[in-house]
Amino acid sequence: MTDWVDLGVRLALVLAAFLVVPLLVGQVEHKAMAHMQGRVGPMYAGAFHGWAQLVADGVKFVQKEDVVPAAADRTVFKIAPAVALLPYLVALLVIPVGPGLVGQDLGVGLFFVLAVMGVGVIGSLMGGWSSANKFSLLGGIRVAAQLMAYELPFVLAAASVAMAAGTLSLTGIVQAWEPWWLLWQGIAAVVFFVAGLAEVQRPPFDMPVADAEIVFGPYTEYGGLRFALFILAEYAGIVVLSALTTVLFLGGWHGPWEDQLGWLWTLLKVLAVSFVVIWVRVAYPRLREDQLQRFAWQGLVPLALLQLAITAVGVVAW
Amino acid sequence: MVSVPGSGLLKGLAVTLRQMTRRSVTAHYPDALPELPPRSRGVIALIEENCTSCMLCARECPAWCIYIDSHKDVIPATTEGGKDKTRNVLDRFAIDFSICMYCSICVEACPFDALHWSPEFEYAELDIRELTHEKDRLREWMWTVPPPVALDPHAEPAKEIGVAEKAAVRRPTAPGDPS
DSSP: OOOHHHHHHHHHHHHHHHHHHHHHHHHHHHHHHHHHHOOOOOOSSSSTTTTTHHHHHHHHHHOOOOOOTTSOOOHHHHHHHHHHHHHHHHHHHHHHHHHHOSSSOOHHHHHHHHHHHHHHHHHHHHHHHTOOOOHHHHHHHHHHHHEEEEEEEHHHHHHHHHHHHHHHHHHHHHHHTTTTTTHHHHHHHHHHHHHHHHHTTTSSHHHHHHGSSSGGGGGGTOOOOHHHHHHHHHHHHHHHHHHHHHHHHHHHTTTTTTHHHHHHHHHHHHHHHHHHHHHHHHSSSSOOHHHHHHHHIIIHHHHHHHHHHHHHHHHHHO | OOTTHHHHHOOOOOOOOHTTTSOOOOOOTHHHTOOOTOOOOSSSEOOGGGGGOOOOHHHTTTTOOEEEEEEEOOOOOTTTTTOOOEEEEEEEEEETTOOOOOOOOHHHHHHTTEEEEEOOOOOSSSSSSGGEEEEHHHHHHTTTTTOOOOOOOSSOHHHHHHHHHHHHHHHGGGGTTOO
């Protein structure tokens, strides 16, 4: 009985984090991005500096008409946003926040997270294919090509840290983490973060949804709540990517008074990495399709392999 | 200068971060009104008394947005056997701001300074017909016209003043002058 209560509380907490933290990141994006561009950002929704802007956006999205194109594959079209969004919720379940504070500690946590995040691409592909629109299809295929290309360095970089820690459990990796890993696993951290940016299709890797060339890629035909779910998936993706980067490379809950304040350290690190995601979006222009692919295959993959070799030498030597 | 690979990327990040710490330049328009220069072209004002219904503005208007109706009043001769005079009376003067393109040609064409620019720009309407301002409304805009900009410190005096001064200098030597 207590097991069930415990599980229920954990699930509720993860769900709450899933609903709140992406909104927080979205609000930070509104404000930080605005100030980086010399604007003030949304100011009116809510009392203080437009804090309720995303809530207001949500209300607006809910009010909109639910449109499905006549020629669309209705079922696939309708469930695509859920397929894009849910993997991030599932991924959050196994990410540790503090010592013992985790939705569910899995022995193969890292493998599980990477596998689940790979499902997200199916959502975009489903959206692109079922829209019955050649531009959406083109966008969907671009998403697929990009996510395939960046999945490899993403997984290789994660494999490096798993090898260093000698475990696939996310909790185990955080426990094994030590500050000097920042140097030892530095290349992997950068590769992981950059490949992750491409995985969640954030600028400068937002080629599939490039608004000037193909209008929002596979999401052209989506409106209202379904579109909002795709957007939410992007923000949830940022949170999951930041959380994974924190857990794998930045030492998770490690910090002063980690037994009591571990969750706070994790949260702060996640928010800091999320801020970098936003920051990078403002600072850099979008990559071209061929540059994007070349960067993945000729830049990130060799780097990840190099890191893997360094890690192997390190593990064997010590 | 040796350039380190990736230094450009870091420089970009530094620029955006520095910008974030500065005050934003957004004009809070509906809350704070903009400070417009005195020559802003917001809306055209009319001094009806200066208008002689000469139609120059309406004829020069490229958009044909000025409507003028007038009739001639007869002023009877004051002396016996004299000739009656006529005078133009303005019946209607309207500007349709829905087709006006704010080119300022009418203001410059007017020989009697009857048209002026006012910087007021908040006169949006829900009905396009309301954008045709009749002469009483155009007169109302006149109260918002700012005083003319002062001349530059070393500029020639204004043309009217120059003419008047020259006339004043010439006057004593004019033939048949009693003084």
